[in-house]
Amino acid sequence: MDTGHTEGFGLPRSRAANERLHALIPGGAHTYAKGDDQYPEDLAPVISHGRGAHVWDVDGNRYVEYGSGLRSVSLGHAHPRVVEAVRRELDRGGNFVRPSVVEVEAAERFLATVPTAEMVKFAKNGSDATTAAVRLARAVTGRSRVAVCADHPFFSVDDWFIGTTPMSAGIPAATTELTVAFPYGDLAATEELLTRYRDEVACLVLEPAGHAEPPPGYLAGLRELADRHGCVLVFDEMITGFRWSEAGAQGLYGVTPDLSTFGKALGNGFAVAALAGRRELMERGGLRHSGDRVFLLSTTHGAETHALAAAMAVQDTYAEEGVTARLHALGERLAAGVREAAAAAGVGDHVLVRGRASNLVFATLDEQGQPSQPYRTLFLRQLLTGGVLAPSFVVSSALDDADIEHTVEVAAGACAVYRKALEAADPTPWLGGRPVKPVFRRLA
DSSP, X not given: OOOTTOTTOOOHXXXXXXXXXXXXXXXXXXXXXXXXXXXXXXXXXXXXEEEBTEEEETTSOEEEESSHHHHTOTTOBTOHHHHHHHHHHHTTOSOOSSOOHHHHHHHHHHHHHSTTOSEEEEESSHHHHHHXXXXXXXXXXXXXXXXXXXXXXXXXXXXXXXXXXXXXXXXXXXHHTTEEEEOTTOXXXXXXXXXXXXXXXEEEEEOSOOSSOOOTTHHHHHHHHHHHHXXXXXXXXXXXXXXXXXXXXXXXHTOOOSEEXXXXXXXXXXXXXXXXXXXXXXXXXSSSSSSOOOOOOOOTTTTOHHHHHHHHHHHHHHHHHTHHHHHHHHHHHHHHHHHHHHHHTTOTTTEEEESOTTSBEEEXXXXXXXXXXXXXXXXXXXXXXTTEEOSSBOOOTTOOHHHHHHHXXXXXXXXXXXXXXXXXXXXXXXXXXXXXXXXXXXXX
């Protein structure tokens, strides 16, 4: 049976490096979404370096890369303006016993970019910032329950959220019971939840937008519900921040949360996240109030000067070069090309490109139209062997027309193989081994 063009494509050095990774690092990576279980068997490249929209693996193969750094590297790898800003601070020292002037400069720059916030505190990762928002909401409301959007996949590595996933081992049930869920886009269901747990819910936590646009009036309706029920509205803008607009989804849709959290694109791969929000709430984590002090965020490395310099350079680049508009234009071109290729191959109902143009993902459906990990494996395998590293189709602004054309060409070849598997009603001959697996699962 024809199994496409995968024969002869091997990653011996990457395979050896993966074994070394697993021997020393639980899971073989520092982020579960980067694990080799997310890629076809023996086709999990280990990266040597990257520049712009391209990365090279340790075997010397070059790829057009999507979803760079789990959506964090939105300007492309080693972006000159960001690297230069970082290099300047490295020569001046990175961390001191008192705040650096860079901290106030970065705060001023952030709050000018996201004017719906009044104060900001920086951290190193999004989980810490989002957990700090939850802690602050609990402190100011005196309530314990947290309501999270059930339709959004991730908020934090901390117990209050991870306990609600299939990977809940090690987390006390008493902690998990304090987290409840509401569906995205359904104000009536959310109001019913708030009524059921009247005066118990400290906050509503959600991504303001996801793979679909918020229904008309939805975010404003949540704002009204939160006000009426006395809870804090928290927008997780890790993904929507900058990719939706420089001011985040809150700036685009015109609905102001009480607190919001940013990360990913903020540092173009450098470790920086932010908790931002209303002064009245944020100041409870400070020194200039008369209430009980809230241990909001206190991190040794949260204000490393080079990371804050990176964040300022990123914001300047977005504003001056119209990066958000470019991300949307690139994504629209890519989505149109892949959809056309899928339709031409007769798999337009099985290979789907979804999401906002700046944040595209793809779905792989089986003969019955159900999401399929085996078909995802087939598709990923064809992309990889064609020089496209794409766990998603999330674009960076470093892509050019040739990169998009190459991606569409490789996707067309993948769709042709996909059609053969559908006709055979069995993708197994094209998998090359075990299927890829979902990140959140109970057993390894």
